Amino acid sequence: MPASSKIVLGLDFGTESVRALLVDLQGNELASVSAAYSHGQIIETLPGRREKLPAYYALQHPTDWIESAAKATRSARKKAQVDASAIVGIGVDFTSCTMLPAQSDGTPLCLLKEFESEPLAWPKLWKHHGAQAQTDRINAVARSRNESFLSRYGGIIGLEWLFPKMLETLEKAPRVYNAADVWLEAGDWFVWQLVGGRSQELPRSTCQAGYKGLWNATDGYPQEAFLKAVNPKFAGVVRDKLPGRLLAPGVAAGGLTSEIAKQFGLRPDTPVSAAIIDAHSGVAGAGAAMPGTLVMVMGTSSCHMLNSDVERCVPGIAGVVKDGILPGFYGYETGQAAVGDAFDWLRKLTGQPDFSTLSQEATQLPPGAEGVLCMDWFNGCRTPLMDGSLKGSFSGLALHHRPSHLYRALLEGSAFGLRWIVELLRDGGVPVRKFVATGGLPHHNPLVVQVYADVLGESILVHPSQQGPALGAAILGALAAGEFSSPGAAIRAMSVPKPGTAAIFKPKRSHRAAYDAVYRDYRRLGDFLSSNSDS
Secondary structure, three states, X not given: OOOOOOEEEEEEEOOOEEEEEEEEOOOOEEEEEEEEOOOOOEOOEOOOOOOEOOOOOOEOOHHHHHHHHHHHHHHHHHHHOOOHHHEEEEEXXXXXXXXXXXXXXXXXXXXXXXXXXXXHHOOEOOOOOOOHHHHHHHHHHHHHOOOHHHHHHOOOOOOXXXXXXXXXXXXXXXXXXXXXXXXXXHHHHHHHHHHOOOOOOOEEEHHHHHHHOOOEOOOEXXXXXXXXXXXXXXXXXXXXXXXXXXXXXXXXXXXXXXXXXXXHOOOOOOEEEOOEEHHHHHHHHOOOOOOOEEEEEEOOOEEEEEEEOOOOOXXXXXXXXXXXXXXXXXXXXXXXXXXXXXXXXXXXHOOOOOOHHHHHHHHOOOOOHHHOEEEOOEOEEOOOOOEOOOOOEEEOOOOOOOHHHHHHHHHHHHHHHHHHHHHHHHHOOOOOOEEEEEOHHHHHOHHHHHHHHHHHOOOEEEOOOOOXXXXXXXXXXXXXXXXXXXXXXXXHHHOOOOOOOOEEEOOOHHHHHHHHHHHHHHHHHHHHXXXXXXX
16 A cells, blocks of 8 residues: 555444444545444343343443444454554544443443442433433423523424433432433543543534534533423533533544554554534535435434525424534434334344345335335334334234235335425425435335335435445544545545446336325324324
8 A cells, every 4th residue: 555545444333333444535445344242232131130121221331332343443454454554533423312421530330330230320322212201301391491492403302312311310310320420422432432531531522412412502501490490400410410522523532542542453643533423424424515415324213414504493303503414504403213123123023034025025016005004103203203102003904915015114104204304394494405315224225215216206316335424434534634624625535426326216206196195194194193192
């Protein structure tokens, strides 16, 4: 490799594994390696324990993040056959809101013997849904006080966000809450460990804080009077539990410590960017440098991200944050809580070894799955209702229907959910002009992309990289290293697709009328299920 070659590392943390991507400054991907977390998702029992965890709990093991990232990085370097000296910067994207309580030096409470058997001392995965009662109270108090921050989040605070999960611990495990010096996102914790948690002030991502922590560059976090009204013991949580310096993604949080550099097989002092939410990273990775492009980051769940020149407080969106995705734009977040994991749940439920038979048979079915209608809320509804307690359903089933009918209906239900989101944005005055899909799912499941295009009546470009969020993280690493003058310049150099490299799915106009009719049924079903929910 020429001595002048420069490479950046993108670390993409998902629900089950972390991916290390090595890419040069022209966007050429040199190696990509995934490493699974040893403990995976902790949803049944804590490590070494027999007691069952409560329903809706989803936890993780913090050492998995460091060990798996180190393993993936070493393997990627070996695969690409590059020297550590060639890697000039590191970027990190992470699932959010995955968060944990820690001591002031960064030690997670769950690693201390006195707290190892307490579930709420462990990191809560983004999909942890144990804080429903706390979420309901936070929303009720915010509405009663007419808190201004509500309008930035579509009028609803999400079940999966930072403050509900902290309040859950205060009320269900006060000993853990009191022992925590710091509450932080897992992405921030990981970056903190890379740059020296014990000696460096905690670097907090403005992306994670803005979308999941109710933080705003002008107003900061929610005021103490509001938090006190939620619970008097919660009043000082910002002052006492949320220390740190807030940094935008792409800004260097520091350099690798010697210890971490040795573990990862990298060079000490390599610049590390502040973290970014995984879906938001996919915007840069999908080459979307201009406003009006909806980037669909499709995986276990889906986040649909949009940069815009205009700020509109649209009811039902997950958040709008100035400079939240890229500097100079208002970044909108919307999403669907169950996508790839819902597809896999159905595959397992119907006893299919893989998706080949399901996809082949579902492709032959007409729009509407011969009368089967699916509401895709199998992990709650993120946008536009922001209600994690809602449940999914199938209707119209008869004895002649097969697993492929259920599968087709589920794909269509997911597409209808996206159409609802697009209509929400457009009706709210936010332009949506183009559609780009990224992440592993669009490459592995072309049928779902075609169904999305047909339901939307719009063409969808599938970015050629199968590692959109990881590529976006690598771009942030390049920015942290000072290799580009602006995020736009980095995106244009590293992730805008070269001509002829992107697949484009065009809508089948013959399907539009049928899907318009089924979509109306979908919305009516959604109204019925949400109005009759037990939440």
